[in-house]
Each structure stands twice: as C-alpha cells, then as structure tokens.
Amino acid sequence: MKRLVAALAISIAVVWYLMVSVDQGSANATNSLTIAVSATPLSSPVIVAEKKGLFKKHGLKVQLKLLQGGHRCFDALIKNDVDLATSSESVVMYNAFKRNDFSVITSFVTSDNDVKIIVRKDSGITSLTDISGHSVGMVKGTASEYFFNSALLLNGVENALISARFMAPEELGKALLDKQLDAVSLWEPYASELMQSLKSNGNQISTKGLYRLSFNLLSMRGDTLSKQETHVRVLRALDDAIASIIASPEEAKQLVSAYLNVPLPEIEDYWADYHFHLGLDKTLQLELLSQAHWAIDSGYVDQSQAPDFRDFIDKSALSQIRDTFRSH
Secondary structure, eight states: OHHHHHHHHHHHHHHHHHHHHHHHHHHHHHTEEEEEEESSGGGHHHHHHHHTTHHHHTTOEEEEEEESSHHHHHHHHHTTSOSEEEEEHHHHHHHHTTOOOEEEEEEEEEESSSEEEEEEGGGTOSSGGGOTTSEEEEOTTSHHHHHHHHHHHHTTOOGGGSEEEEOOHHHHHHHHHTTSOSEEEEETTHHHHHHHHHGGGEEEEOOTTSOOEEEEEEEETTHHHHTHHHHHHHHHHHHHHHHHHHHOHHHHHHHHHHHHTOOHHHHHHHGGGOEEEEEOOHHHHHHHHHHHHHHHHTTSSSOSSOOOGGGGBOOHHHHHHHHHHHHO
C-alpha cells in the first residue's frame, strides 16, 4: 500500500512538473519576439530598452533586427519575419492605400528636423526655389519622399520640374558625391554623415519646422488582440526607456551611438530635435490624413478617397499603460 501511495505521489509530481513546464514554455514563447528597428537615433527608446535590460525586466525575450529604414522594417513585418516594426507615419500612410492588415500601437518620438535636404554647392542650388531642372534623390514610399514634395509645395515649386531619382537610403550619399544627383532628401544619421563627406561643397537647405515626423511601433492587426499582453509589456519597457532617456540623456546617447556605430558628436548635434514620449493623439491621425490627401491630389495613388486612419490606430495596449499610471 505504501508503495502504491509513493508511486501515485511520484506520478502526480511528474504530471505537475510537465504541466508547469508546458505552461512556462508557452509563456516564454508568447513573450519572445523580434522587433525590426530602423537604424536611426529615432529608434532610441527601443535601443535603450534592449541595452538596459528593460525588456527583460518586463518578462520579455526580445531580439532586435536592425534594418536601413522604416520601409524595410514594414516589409519585414508583413512578411512575418518580425513581430513588431518601427517606422515613420509616412510609411504607414503609403501602405494604408494598399492593405489594412496592420496597426500602429504607439508613437514614441517626434521631430521637426530629422529629414533634411542636402545639396552640392557646385550644383548652383542655394534654396528650394533654385531646384527646378535638377536631379533629386529620395527614398520611395517614405518620409524622405513626402517631406521633399511637401517642401516643394510650400515653396511654390512644381514637382514636375524635378528629376526624381529613387534609391536606397545608403546609396543616396554616394550618388550625390559622384554627381549623379544634385540634391537628396535624407534622414539622420545619413544626412550628417553626408554633410561631413561633402565638406565645403555641401549645403543643408533650411527646412526645420516644415514637417513633424513621428516614429511609431507597428503590429499586424490580428496580433493586437491575440498578443495584447505582450504588447503591453513592450510598451511598459519603452516607457521605462523614455524615462531613462529623459533622466540620463548622456548615457542614452552613448548607448545609441555604440549600437548604431554613429559618432557621439553627430548624435549630440541633432539630439535636441527629438521629443520622446509614448502616445497616440489626434495629431498623428490628422498628419496621416493630410499626407493621404497630398498623395491623392498629386496623383501618387489611384484612389480618390483617403483611408480611414482610425482603423489603423489601435490604442488597446497603450490604454492599459495609461490606466496603470492613473491608478497610482
């Protein structure tokens, strides 16, 4: 009888152990994810969260996949190569005309001076009003393209008079240096690196304040419910990262500089242009709508009606973060 009881006890212990192991394995699988991160200091909250162990603090096992540009991060997301992706709102706008299976779950930084227009002085361009008839490089379907066309519009320049050349972000600088292009529309850190390479032959057109760029975290729409708990943990980690960035900016700049392999003085030059915060306010929706109307009016898209961007903004995970704050 004693042996029977002992055997039964062992069996129960084994079953319990297996059940716990399965549960832990499921939890680990649920909270393991890959985030496509654009290689720009705009991604600083994600980088700081990873380097300071803040994802781990919130029960996550996160792998970052560094890519050149938010458009490539978006492509990785829709191919299911990653679970989340960072991108500008322009990438969201362009792709919302094509598909409706993704969502913005938070914005985490804004800047009115991240995308810049760089020209060669020997091209004769001193302002945007001189740019007609010149070749300009940009990255198609990104903030680079939208920003440049918006700048033309605000300066009364017909975009039909420009020879637009679309290239990968890492190719634009060399094309300008080799005189294949006269100007480029490009984001940081590429813009600062290019100005250094051009030396005395480079000029940055004054455009600060013309365009408010936001950088956002995107998810496939079906995951906003099924992986909501994981998304909440991610946002808590990002919120901690932003608090750390604000409290210790020098440490944050050093972490980002090392991770992106960008010299610290470069990052310091434009760090003040970044405003880090989690949010999904009406400004994002209005900016998306404004950009969509530009895309329609300019003939960039065939559609005559803008997407309803309310359908692309999912506040469910972020609202839980805010509810937590209000309860304390």
